Amino acid sequence: MPRDNVVVCPRCGSKMVYVIEIEGSNSRTIRYYYRCIVCGYKVEDLSLTVRRSSNGSVEIEALEAKKRLVYPLNIVKR
Numbered sequence: 498m499p500r501d502n503v504v505v506c507p508r509c510g511s512k513m514v515y516v517i518e519i520e521g522s523n524s525r526t527i528r529y530y531y532r533c534i535v536c537g538y539k540v541e542d543l544s545l546t547v548r549r550s551s552n553g554s555v556e557i558e559a560l561e562a563k564k565r566l567v568y569p570l571n572i573v574k575r
């Protein structure tokens with residue numbers, strides 16, 4: 498996967514870091530996104546929501562947000 502690629506902030510052109518964030522109480526959302534270390538601009542990559550349904554089973558919803566914005570415009574191969 499794209500470990501060798503550098504994602505550049507669309508706002509200020511600085512290097513962005515990859516962030517994994519977990520939030521939620523009843524359902525739990527795991528967000529994967531790029532964040533600019535200079536201006537704080539975020540580019541969402543993937544969002545997973547885990548929830549327990551009424552019959553006790555576990556559901557996982559995956560949302561690939563704005564993937565066209567991330568690829569291929571802002572990835573520069575070294």
Ligand SMILES: [Zn+2]
Pocket residue numbers: 506507508509510511533534535536537538
């Ligand atoms: Zn920036």
